Amino acid sequence: MNIFELAERNQRTAWKILEDTGIIPSWESIGATVNIVGSLKTGLMMKSRDIDLHIYTGDVSIPESFSVMRELAERLSLKEIQYGNLIETEEECIEWHALYVDKGMDIWKFDMIHIRKGSKYDGTVERTTDAITKKLTPELRKTILQIKYDVPNEVIIPGIEIYHGVFTGNVKTYEELERWRKTNPLTDSLGWLP
Numbered sequence: 001m002n003i004f005e006l007a008e009r010n011q012r013t014a015w016k017i018l019e020d021t022g023i024i025p026s027w028e029s030i031g032a033t034v035n036i037v038g039s040l041k042t043g044l045m046m047k048s049r050d051i052d053l054h055i056y057t058g059d060v061s062i063p064e065s066f067s068v069m070r071e072l073a074e075r076l077s078l079k080e081i082q083y084g085n086l087i088e089t090e091e092e093c094i095e096w097h098a099l100y101v102d103k104g105m106d107i108w109k110f111d112m113i114h115i116r117k118g119s120k121y122d123g124t125v126e127r128t129t130d131a132i133t134k135k136l137t138p139e140l141r142k143t144i145l146q147i148k149y150d151v152p153n154e155v156i157i158p159g160i161e162i163y164h165g166v167f168t169g170n171v172k173t174y175e176e177l178e179r180w181r182k183t184n185p186l187t188d189s190l191g192w193l194p
Contacts, residue, residue, distance in 0.1 A: 003046070003145045010045045017102055018051065021076055023110065030064045032057045032114070037125045039159050042133050044141065046148035048159075049108040054125055056117045060087050065094045065114050077101045092119035124190050131193045132163055143172055150174035157181075160189045167194035 018024065024034045038052030039045040057064070062085070069081060077100065084095035096112040115122060144166055151157055151174055161181060165171035169180045186192060 003142070003149050006149070007044070007046055007145050010047075010049065011040065011043060013102070013106075014040050014045060014049070014051050014108070017100070017108060021072075021100070023053070023072065023076075023112070026068050026071055027053075027055050027112070027114075030057065030061075030068060033117075035126055037129045038111075041129045042136065044132075044136075044144055044148070044159065044163075046145050047151075047153070048148070049106060050111060051108060052111045052125075053113070055112055055114045056122065057114065058117050060092060060094055060114055060116045062087070062094070065096070069096055069098075072098070079107065087116075090120050092116040092121075121190060128160070128190075128193055132167075135167065135194050140166060147171070147174050147177055158189070160192070161186050163194060164189075164192055168192075 018036075027034050033056045035054045035056070036052070037054050038050065039048070040051055069083075072078065073081060078098050079101055080099040082095075082097040084097075086093050086095060093113050093115040096110070096114065098110045098112070100108045100110060102108060144162060147162055147166070148159070151162075157177070162171075162177060164186045165177045165180045165184075169176075169184055171177045171180050
């Protein structure tokens with residue numbers, strides 16, 4: 001299977017999982033607006049089975065957030081759930097990371113960031129995702145997918161660091177990316193745009 005077929009298969013599966021799990025309607029039931037961000041939105045999903053959701057409500061209520069996660073845990077085959085309370089930080093959010101087992105027994109990670117509308121980072125990742133999508137050429141897409149494919153399974157590199165290397169540093173390979181990251185660390189991932 002080539003990189004494009006693998007990316008396409010994972011994209012299709014991710015969209016189907018979103019539909020089948022009803023995660024978005026579960027969050028919308030508390031009045032939230034849910035935005036799909038990251039590699040699923042840009043079409044740059046490769047080996048990493050991550051589905052990134054930014055969830056906005058007027059206030060970030062711990063009981064409401066837990067009520068959605070409780071409903072999801074009771075209804076879905078979630079293997080693990082991690083909770084991070086960042087309400088009192090400048091992020092003004094609750095982070096939920098859940099591992100989901102699909103029908104093919106593959107594990108997917110849902111990153112659900114519950115954010116207060118109007119907070120400092122409201123829309124930041126969405127703007128970055130949109131900027132990447134707009135500047136993505138077929139050649140850049142191929143380069144990014146190949147680098148993501150070539151990253152060893154035991155190595156974790158956030159997608160944003162790969163995009164930074166490709167868009168800003170003209171990185172073409174995984175080896176070049178590793179050299180680039182040593183001399184050009186992405187210190188402000190929320191402030192970078194391609």
